[in-house]
């Protein structure tokens with residue numbers, strides 16, 4: 069792969085589907101890509117500087133391409149060479165990105181703070197993204213107001229105006245990853261110190277802080293629940309090596325287990341998955357865990373009680389593949405999704421495939437296993453549920469067709485070939 073421009077369109081992805089023939093064992097190695105949810109934030113942070121930033125190990129996925137489109141829309145120059153994404157922000161000259169682009173990506177909300185810090189003003193449409201709950205933006209807006217911004221709200225968009233932002237004490241009513249990251253990066257160019265209390269602690273947050281600190285920021289406490297940011301005059305930019313995607317790594321571990329296969333997951337950081345790996349072991353998984361790899365072994369699984377939680381708890385992004393895994397475990401599992409109210413509705417698709425799942429309420433399901441799954445025609449409701457349906461398809465008897473694969477390709481690079489390399493019977497077809 070050489071130098072190429074960011075893909076502008078989603079091709080004819082709406083016409084494409086995955087076709088999976090289940091019931092085959094997998095084998096071999098699968099390499100984990102760079103973390104989508106770290107890359108998107110470094111891309112947003114590039115606005116704070118006028119210098120070129122090069123992000124290595126960047127996955128070639130739809131969400132990154134959508135974010136790149138927005139940055140280009142406001143004047144940045146972006147190119148990709150293999151897995152290095154280079155952003156030249158020196159031409160950024162507007163603080164009102166095209167609403168049509170904003171709607172397509174919830175993480176576009178990450179751009180509001182840096183634009184406000186840079187221009188003293190930002191106008192943005194309400195962001196879009198995965199439909200996995202209400203996903204409001206009130207905490208972002210409250211944080212910016214705390215730093216001295218004035219908010220003008222309209223039905224379709226909002227405007228924030230400030231002179232120079234002022235450091236502030238910001239207490240988050242509950243933990244949010246993107247709110248923490250957004251306020252952290254915005255506060256870098258504010259006057260004085262900002263303290264974020266009840267901050268999220270996901271590994272992508274210290275990763276972002278490290279990038280910013282390497283280029284002039286003064287952030288301490290990232291990765292804990294209190295983060296302090298001393299405002300500085302200027303942020304520079306440079307190279308950054310993305311951390312591996314912990315959600316990919318965890319999903320691939322569950323893939324090995326559900327297909328009863330020995331696979332090696334490489335280029336990962338299992339220390340970012342302590343609780344998830346513990347829960348897998350509690351459910352009977354036999355895993356070999358190294359510093360940067362996980363090997364799945366043939367395991368006799370049984371049901372467990374799972375509760376998603378902010379990091380370092382069990383990630384909500386791995387709840388769906390874990391639930392699918394529990395359909396093949398012996399006994400009952402209670403799955404309690406505590407973060408999002410809409411993130412268990414995909415389980416009706418597993419029921420169509422033959423799973424025994426009872427929804428107690430929008431946050432809890434009981435899975436009784438093991439049950440044989442049968443191939444079906446399904447639509448991917450969101451990114452992570454989409455990956456869960458792939459796992460279900462690979463263990464099901466017969467053929468599964470998954471539609472709406474844009475949702476999956478938002479977050480997983482070249483997933484079909486990577487699974488084919490493991491001997492997975494999956495193809496992309498056009499109908």
Ligand code: EPZ
Nearest residue numbers: 105175203204205206207208243244245246247385407451
């Ligand atoms: C981040 O989403 C991730 N996205 C999500 O990954 C992940 O599921 C989530 O954190 C939880 O770990 C990115 O990093 C881009 P939140 P985020 O703000 O930050 C409420 C994936 O599949 N809230 O932490 O958008 C909200 O409703 C995704 O890769 C407010 O009330 O999630 C939710 O209940 C999807 N007001 C809770 O906070 C606000 O202003 C957590 O949401 C903002 C959020």
